[in-house]
Amino acid sequence: xxxxxxxxxxxxxxxxxxxxxxxxxxxxxxxxxxxxxxxxxxxxxxxxxxxxxxxxxxxxxxxxxxxxxxxxxxxxxxxxxxxxxxxxxxxxxxxxxxxxxxxxxxxxxxxxxxxxxxxxxxxxxxxxxxxxxxxxxxxxxxxxxxxxxxxxxxxxxxxxxxxxxxxxxxxxxxxxxxxxxxxxxxxxxxxxxxxxxxxxxxxxxxxxxxxxxxxxxxxxxxxxxxxxxxxxxxxxxxxxxxxxxxxxxxxxxxxxxxxxxxxxxxxxxxxxxxxxxxx
Amino acid sequence: xxxxxxxxxxxxxxxxxxxxxxxxxxxxxxxxxxxxxxxxxxxxxxxxxxxxxxxxxxxxxxxxxxxxxxxxxxxxxxxxxxxxxxxxxxxxxxxxxxxxxxxxxxxxxxxxxxxxxxxxxxxxxxxxxxxxxxxxxxxxxxxxxxxxxxxxxxxxxxxxxxxxxxxxxxxxxxxxxxxxxxxxxxxxxxxxxxxxxxxxxxxxxxxxxxxxxxxxxxxxxxxxxxxxxxxxxxxxxxxxxxxxxxxxxxxxxxxxxxxxxxxxxxxxxxxxxxxxxxxxxxxxxxxxxxxxxxxxxxxxxxxxxxxxxxxxxxxxxxxxxxxxxxxxxxxxxxxxxxxxxxxxxxxxxxxxxxxxxxxxxxxxxxxxxxxxxxxxxxxxxxxxxxxxxxxxxxxxxxxxxxxxxxxxxxxxxxxxxxxxxxxxxxxxxxx
Numbered sequence: 003x004x005x006x007x008x009x010x011x012x013x014x015x016x017x018x019x020x021x022x023x024x025x026x027x028x029x030x031x032x033x034x035x036x037x038x039x040x041x042x043x044x045x046x047x048x049x050x051x052x053x054x055x056x057x058x059x060x061x062x063x064x065x066x067x068x069x070x071x072x073x074x075x076x077x078x079x080x081x082x083x084x085x086x087x088x089x090x091x092x093x094x095x096x097x098x099x100x101x102x103x104x105x106x107x108x109x110x111x112x113x114x115x116x117x118x119x120x121x122x123x124x125x126x127x128x129x130x131x132x133x134x135x136x137x138x139x140x141x142x143x144x145x146x147x148x149x150x151x152x153x154x155x156x157x158x159x160x161x162x163x164x165x166x167x168x169x170x171x172x173x174x175x176x177x178x179x180x181x182x183x184x185x186x187x188x189x190x191x192x193x194x195x196x197x198x199x200x201x202x203x204x205x206x207x208x209x210x211x212x213x214x215x216x217x218x219x220x221x222x223x224x225x226x227x228x229x230x231x232x233x234x235x236x237x238x239x240x241x242x243x244x245x246x247x248x249x250x251x252x253x254x255x256x257x258x259x260x261x262x263x264x265x266x267x268x269x270x271x272x273x274x275x276x277x278x279x280x281x
Numbered sequence: 282x283x284x285x286x287x288x289x290x291x292x293x294x295x296x297x298x299x300x301x302x303x304x305x306x307x308x309x310x311x312x313x314x315x316x317x318x319x320x321x322x323x324x325x326x327x328x329x330x331x332x333x334x335x336x337x338x339x340x341x342x343x344x345x346x347x348x349x350x351x352x353x354x355x356x357x358x359x360x361x362x363x364x365x366x367x368x369x370x371x372x373x374x375x376x377x378x379x380x381x382x383x384x385x386x387x388x389x390x391x392x393x394x395x396x397x398x399x400x401x402x403x404x405x406x407x408x409x410x411x412x413x414x415x416x417x418x419x420x421x422x423x424x425x426x427x428x429x430x431x432x433x434x435x436x437x438x439x440x441x442x443x444x445x446x447x448x449x450x451x452x453x454x455x456x457x458x459x460x461x462x463x464x465x466x467x468x469x470x471x472x473x474x475x476x477x478x479x480x481x482x483x484x485x486x487x488x489x490x491x492x493x494x495x496x497x498x499x500x501x502x503x504x505x506x507x508x509x510x511x512x513x514x515x516x517x518x519x520x521x522x523x524x525x526x527x528x529x530x531x532x533x534x535x536x537x538x539x540x541x542x543x544x545x546x547x548x549x550x551x552x553x554x555x556x557x558x559x560x561x562x563x564x565x566x567x568x569x570x571x572x573x574x575x576x577x578x579x580x581x582x583x584x585x586x587x588x589x590x591x592x593x594x595x596x597x598x599x600x601x602x603x604x605x606x607x608x609x610x611x612x613x614x615x616x617x618x619x620x621x622x623x624x625x626x627x628x629x630x631x632x633x634x635x636x637x638x639x640x641x642x643x644x645x646x647x648x649x650x651x652x653x654x655x656x657x658x659x660x661x662x663x664x665x666x667x668x669x670x671x672x673x674x675x676x677x678x679x680x681x682x683x684x685x686x687x688x689x690x691x692x693x694x695x696x697x698x699x700x701x702x703x704x705x706x707x708x709x710x711x712x
Binding site for chain 1: 524525593595596597598599600601602603604605606609613614618
């Protein structure tokens with residue numbers, strides 16, 4: 003295993019040459035790195051030796067057929083896999099050069115820094131305000147009621163939901179439409195001011211118009227947060243991401259600039275997938 | 282793609298208007314109607330039973346809350362008791378009252394007022410009221426006063442026009458005497474606070490339900506305070522923290538079996554453990570509460586586990602995903618969301634505990650307790666046991682008291698469940 007400093011240098015060097023274990027990351031600030039990550043569910047290996055760099059300025063998309071491990075890998079990035087008793091993660095994942103699987107890493111704090119948006123909108127069965135205020139409240143981010151109000155308002159504005167709900171902040175969050183609920187979940191995630199936002203197929207339960215809104219939102223959020231999005235939809239990956247990683251059967255097949263990967267894939271498997279041979 | 286089925290050459294198009302098809306459709310509608318009818322029938326049947334129960338209970342129990350009283354003129358100064366009001370100012374007041382023959386006074390006064398069979402008109406405990414009246418107002422001793430005292434069961438039955446268990450001649454004389462008394466305004470029927478403020482007695486005209494009601498209250502308090510937190514914590518641990526291994530399997534099976542164990546076994550357990558090992562007092566609310574808590578806890582655990590299990594995992598993910606700690610996920614989300622289910626289990630468990638008689642008999646709560654319990658360790662009895670004891674009494678006067686006690690028990694149950702349902706709805710409304 004290379005030491006961290008080497009990897010950093012390689013990765014932050016502009017136009018670094020492609021390396022087998024550390025795909026290049028050009029013109030970006032390195033936020034998260036994964037090296038030789040394996041994930042096992044019991045005896046079954048779900049992720050096999052994945053190494054990837056995630057940049058601050060870009061939206062990174064994970065694509066691949068069902069069961070290829072892209073969601074599993076995403077959930078390693080904020081240790082959500084800890085909640086599955088039989089899951090076992092080996093290898094190294096770092097956030098700002100700190101190993102997130104280190105016993106000294108506080109998982110609660112990690113998840114505040116690496117927020118997550120799930121496949122199905124899952125607002126708490128509470129009011130819209132409470133949904134967004136919950137995170138800041140448990141992390142003590144607001145010292146006064148007015149500060150909390152401000153965080154909630156700002157997060158809802160950022161998630162593009164404020165105009166639609168400003169008159170009914172105290173209505174139930176579950177009464178919103180699917181797309182609004184998903185934006186509420188994004189607002190909830192950004193309310194704790196994370197550095198990275200992981201999105202696990204955030205549009206798979208939404209209609210095309212709601213999907214378009216979320217994609218627009220992802221575009222707006224780019225640059226403020228490092229965003230990783232898992233998607234089934236290759237057009238969506240092409241539309242919202244700057245980098246794309248193609249997963250297949252638990253391995254990372256190819257990782258590169260989205261435009262390159264879609265127009266000029268270097269691997270046959272990638273080519274077969276993006277041209278619709280399987281999926 | 283789907284050409285294979287449609288263009289298959291030997292397949293006839295479905296004739297939806299054919300007889301067989303129409304018959305099948307009609308049969309389906311009939312089945313649906315029939316099914317609805319069964320459901321309605323079941324509902325009406327149970328509603329009918331409930332109405333029957335309530336009507337019989339209320340019609341025969343309502344009288345239990347009232348009392349037939351008879352006017353008893355007492356001439357204190359002329360009586361055989363030699364007490365001066367001033368004597369009752371001292372410290373030996375209770376002793377003096379205890380030494381005084383109020384029983385004789387009641388008898389004397391009854392004979393004076395109603396002739397030789399006068400004492401038979403009075404309740405055996407009528408003298409107690411004389412004593413209490415004097416104790417409250419010593420100046421009575423200098424006056425000639427008419428007091429209303431409980432009438433005997435015979436008078437009470439005559440008032441109802443009921444034969445009781447008397448022979449017919451006796452009944453006839455009693456009803457003629459009663460008619461005379463009534464004409465002279467010497468009997469009255471009033472709402473009896475005694476029934477709601479006194480405890481058990483051997484005289485049906487003097488029994489009260491308060492002793493048993495308070496016993497039930499104390500017992501249920503102990504049961505709730507123990508079974509609810511222990512049950513919920515057990516459910517939480519088993520659902521959220523326990524590793525899946527043989528031990529937790531064994532615990533799970535044991536708890537499920539515990540919920541099905543006949544209640545009398547819990548009584549034996551309570552006797553063996555709480556009384557014989559820990560030397561807790563017999564007949565006390567605390568032992569009853571502990572025993573019933575053992576019985577109620579598994580019900581709460583099972584309901585609690587199901588309620589916790591039914592909280593959607595997406596809610597846990599959501600909370601964990603923004604950095605809530607496992608305890609925060611539990612207390613902020615999982616428990617509030619499962620509270621309605623937990624409360625439903627608690628209602629079922631507590632209702633069962635409230636109506637339980639058998640285990641309490643074994644730990645001595647069937648004792649004759651003539652004073653309401655003052656605390657958790659005083660001898661007490663509970664409503665269902667009191668009902669059981671009264672229903673066993675020979676004196677026919679207990680019949681309506683038993684029904685009245687049943688009404689009190691049902692009201693207690695309604696109040697308890699009402700509070701729990703109110704709480705449950707309150708928490709359900711929040712979402």
